[in-house]
Amino acid sequence: MNIHEYQAKQLLKQYGVAVPPGESCQTITEAKAIAEKLFAAGQTLLVVKSQIHAGGRGKGTFTHGFQGGVKLVKSVEEAVHVAGNMLSKTLVTKQTGPEGRVVGTLLIAGAEKIKREFYLAVLLDRANSRPLVMASTEGGMDIEEVAAKTPEKIFKEHIDPAVGLMPYQARKIAAALGLKGDVFNQACKLIAGVYKTWWECDASMVEINPLAIVETADGKEAIMCVDAKIGLDDNALYRHPNIVAMRDLAEESPLEVEASKFSLNYIKLDGNIACLVNGAGLAMSTMDIIQHFGGSPANFLDVGGGASKDQVAAAFRIILSDPSVKGILVNIFGGIMDCNVIATGIVEAVKETGLSIPLVVRLEGNNVAAGRNTLAESGLKLTSGDSMADAARKVVAAVNG
Amino acid sequence: MSILVTPKTKVLVQGITGSFGGRHAQLSIDYGTQVVAGVTPGKGGQFFEHKGTRVPIFDTVAEAVRETGATASAVFVPPPFAADAILEGVDAGLDLVVAITEGIPVNDMVRAKRAMQGSKTRLIGPNCPGIVTPGEGPDSHGGCRIGIAPGYIHKRGNIGVVSRSGTLTYEAVYQLTVRGVGQSTCVGIGGDPVNGTSHLDVIQLFMADPETKGIIMIGEIGGSAEEEAAEWIAKHGTKPVAGFIAGATAPPGRRMGHAGAIVSGGKGTAEAKIAAFRAAGIGIAATPSDMADTLLKMM
Numbered sequence: 001m002n003i004h005e006y007q008a009k010q011l012l013k014q015y016g017v018a019v020p021p022g023e024s025c026q027t028i029t030e031a032k033a034i035a036e037k038l039f040a041a042g043q044t045l046l047v048v049k050s051q052i053h054a055g056g057r058g059k060g061t062f063t064h065g066f067q068g069g070v071k072l073v074k075s076v077e078e079a080v081h082v083a084g085n086m087l088s089k090t091l092v093t094k095q096t097g098p099e100g101r102v103v104g105t106l107l108i109a110g111a112e113k114i115k116r117e118f119y120l121a122v123l124l125d126r127a128n129s130r131p132l133v134m135a136s137t138e139g140g141m142d143i144e145e146v147a148a149k150t151p152e153k154i155f156k157e158h159i160d161p162a163v164g165l166m167p168y169q170a171r172k173i174a175a176a177l178g179l180k181g182d183v184f185n186q187a188c189k190l191i192a193g194v195y196k197t198w199w200e201c202d203a204s205m206v207e208i209n210p211l212a213i214v215e216t217a218d219g220k221e222a223i224m225c226v227d228a229k230i231g232l233d234d235n236a237l238y239r240h241p242n243i244v245a246m247r248d249l250a251e252e253s254p255l256e257v258e259a260s261k262f263s264l265n266y267i268k269l270d271g272n273i274a275c276l277v278n279g280a281g282l283a284m285s286t287m288d289i290i291q292h293f294g295g296s297p298a299n300f301l302d303v304g305g306g307a308s309k310d311q312v313a314a315a316f317r318i319i320l321s322d323p324s325v326k327g328i329l330v331n332i333f334g335g336i337m338d339c340n341v342i343a344t345g346i347v348e349a350v351k352e353t354g355l356s357i358p359l360v361v362r363l364e365g366n367n368v369a370a371g372r373n374t375l376a377e378s379g380l381k382l383t384s385g386d387s388m389a390d391a392a393r394k395v396v397a398a399v400n401g
Numbered sequence: 402m403s404i405l406v407t408p409k410t411k412v413l414v415q416g417i418t419g420s421f422g423g424r425h426a427q428l429s430i431d432y433g434t435q436v437v438a439g440v441t442p443g444k445g446g447q448f449f450e451h452k453g454t455r456v457p458i459f460d461t462v463a464e465a466v467r468e469t470g471a472t473a474s475a476v477f478v479p480p481p482f483a484a485d486a487i488l489e490g491v492d493a494g495l496d497l498v499v500a501i502t503e504g505i506p507v508n509d510m511v512r513a514k515r516a517m518q519g520s521k522t523r524l525i526g527p528n529c530p531g532i533v534t535p536g537e538g539p540d541s542h543g544g545c546r547i548g549i550a551p552g553y554i555h556k557r558g559n560i561g562v563v564s565r566s567g568t569l570t571y572e573a574v575y576q577l578t579v580r581g582v583g584q585s586t587c588v589g590i591g592g593d594p595v596n597g598t599s600h601l602d603v604i605q606l607f608m609a610d611p612e613t614k615g616i617i618m619i620g621e622i623g624g625s626a627e628e629e630a631a632e633w634i635a636k637h638g639t640k641p642v643a644g645f646i647a648g649a650t651a652p653p654g655r656r657m658g659h660a661g662a663i664v665s666g667g668k669g670t671a672e673a674k675i676a677a678f679r680a681a682g683i684g685i686a687a688t689p690s691d692m693a694d695t696l697l698k699m700m
Contacts, residue, residue, distance in 0.1 A: 130511065130515075147666075202506055265658040281570075281658075284651055336549060365551065
C-alpha cells in the first residue's frame with residue numbers, strides 16, 4: 001500500500017523526524033486558514049503541493065491548463081488562487097498516464113530556503129535479507145540515475161535486525177554526507193527516526209528526497225525532510241489500523257478495489273484479453289504467453305489456491321465489467337483445487353451477466369472430468385484448450401480475428 | 402537418493418488442527434508420507450485421525466520431536482504467528498522447516514532469518530507449496546510430501562525442479578510426468594522477498610545429488626536470486642538446466658500476487674533474468690508449455 005506525502009510526513013513526525021511546518025486540506029476555505037496560520041507564524045514563503053500517488057508533480061499539468069502540481073506562494077490570496085486551481089482538478093504527470101489523477105487533498109507547508117539537498121532512504125536488501133539505509137549527496141535527483149551514472153555517490157549501510165540501527169551507523173551516514181557541527185547531530189537524530197519509522201510501521205520503503213539543510217527564519221541551519229514517500233508491506237497492515245485508515249481508494253483502480261473485497265489478486269492492464277488463473281506464477285505467465293502469441297493481456301488475476309465458487313463468480317464479473325476486454329482466457333491447473341468449483345463459478349457468473357465475447361478455457365488437474373462436464377452441460381459457448389499454449393493461441397486468434 | 406527429504410523422513414505438522422493444515426496433513430497421509438506428529442498449542446494429548454491413522458498432537462515442537470523423532474516440519478500457522486512457529490522448529494533442532502504460510506510480514510521474516518543464523522535448520526519458504534520427493538508406488542504413492550503440492554502428478558525419476566511459484570511447479574512436473582519422465586525432488590522456495598532457501602541453494606543440492614540428471618529452474622520477476630544461481634551454474638554447473646521466468650509483461654512497481662514479484666527501480670526484470678540464464682547456458686523455455694521439452698532436448 002502507498003500513502004500520500006502528507007501522511008508520510010505525519011508518520012515521520014511521530015518518530016521525531018523534522019519536517020517543514022504544514023497541514024493538509026481538502027477545501028479552499030481550509031487552505032486559506034492554513035495559509036493565514038503559517039504566515040502569521042512567521043513563514044514568508046509557502047508551498048502548495050497536490051497530493052497524488054505519483055511522481056513528477058512539480059512538472060505536471062492540470063487538464064484545465066494550469067501549470068505545475070507544486071507551487072510556491074507568497075500571500076494568502078495567492079495560496080487561495082493556487083488551491084482553487086488544484087483541488088478537484090485533474091493533474092497529469094509523467095507517472096500518471098494521460099488520464100491523470102484528480103487532486104483531492106493539498107499539503108500546504110513552509111517553503112524553507114534550501115541550502116543543500118541530500119537523498120536518504122531505508123529499504124529491504126533482498127540479497128541478504130537485511131534492512132539497508134541508502135544516502136547520497138545527490139539529493140533532489142532521480143536516484144536510479146545517480147546509481148547508474150555515479151554509483152560511488154551512494155553510501156550504503158546495512159542494519160542488523162537483531163539490534164536495529166546503532167547510533168554509530170547514523171554517525172557514519174551523516175559523515176558520509178559531509179555534515180558538520182550542529183547539523184551533523186541533527187542529522188543523526190533524523191536518520192535514527194527515519195529508520196525507526198521504516199521498522200515500526202512495517203514499511204517496504206521510506207524515501208526522503210530531498211532531505212535538505214534549510215535556513216530557518218532566525219538565520220540558523222536545520223536539516224529536515226522536504227519531500228517524503230512511504231510504501232507499506234501489505235502483509236503487516238493488520239497490525240497498523242492507523243495506517244490502514246490512510247488508504248485512499250480514489251488512488252486505486254475501481255476494479256482493483258472491487259476485487260480486493262473478494263480477496264482476489266487483480267491488477268488492471270491496458271490490453272484486451274482478460275485472464276483468470278489460479279496461482280501468481282501461472283497468472284503472470286498466462287499474461288506472458290498471451291503476449292508471446294501476439295495478444296495483449298487486460299489484467300493479472302490470481303484467484304488463489306483455495307478459491308470458492310463465489311470468488312470465481314466475482315472474478316468473472318470483474319473482468320467482464322472492463323469495457324476494453326474482447327476475449328477471456330481461463331487457465332486453471334487444479335493441483336488440489338477442484339476444477340469443478342472453477343467451472344461452476346464460471347457458469348454461475350455467465351448466467352448472471354451474459355457473455356458476448358470469446359471464452360477459451362484450459363482446465364487441468366483435480367476433478368477435471370467433472371469440471372469439463374459442468375461446462376459442456378451448461379450450454380455455454382466456449383472453446384477448450386488442451387495446453388496453456390493451445391489455449392493462448394486460440395484466444396488470441398479469436399480476438400485478433 | 403533425492404535432496405532434503407526421502408520417503409522415510411518423519412514429518413510433523415505445525416497447525417495440524419486448522420482447516421488448511423488438517424486438509425493437507427490428510428493428503429500427505431494419503432500419499433504415504435510419514436506424518437508422525439502434529440503441533441497445536443493447547444491440544445496436546447489429542448489425536449489427529451484420518452482413515453485409521455492416529456497422529457499424536459503435542460503442545461510444543463520440542464515435545465513432538467522428543468516423542469516421535471520427527472526431523473522435518475510443515476508450518477501451516479496463520480501469518481501473525483508464523484515466524485514464531487518457524488523459530489520454534491529451529492529451537493527444537495529440526496533439520497528442515499517448510500513454511501507454507503502466505504502473508505507473513507516481511508520484517509518478521511527479516512528477524513526470524515537473522516535469529517536462525519548459525520543453526521542447523523534449513524528453512525524452505527515461506528509462501529511456498531513445499532517439497533515433494535516422489536515415491537515408487539502408483540501415482541508416485543509412498544513419497545514424502547511436505548506442503549500443499551498435488552502428490553499424484555509426480556513420478557519417481559531423475560529431474561530436479563525448483564521454483565518460486567506453486568502452480569508453475571505443478572505445470573512443469575505434469576509436463577514431465579505425461580512424457581514419462583520422473584522427478585528426484587521438487588522444491589517450491591516461495592514467492593516472498595525474504596525466504597530461507599534460494600534457487601542457488603537448491604541448485605547446488607541438485608548438482609551434488611547423483612540421482613538428479615537434469616534440472617528445471619522456474620523464476621519470476623523481482624530480486625536477483627535467479628541471476629545469482631545462473632552465475633554459479635555458469636562456473637560450476639555439471640548438469641543440464643532449463644529455465645523459465647514469469648512476469649515479462651508485468652508493469653513495473655506492482656506486486657504480481659507474490660509479495661516478492663515486483664520490478665522496482667528498474668531491478669528484477671524478466672529481461673535481465675533471461676539474459677543471465679542465456680549467458681549461463683541455461684536452456685530457455687519460451688513459454689511455460691515448453692519447460693519439460695526444453696530440458697529434454699538438452700539431455
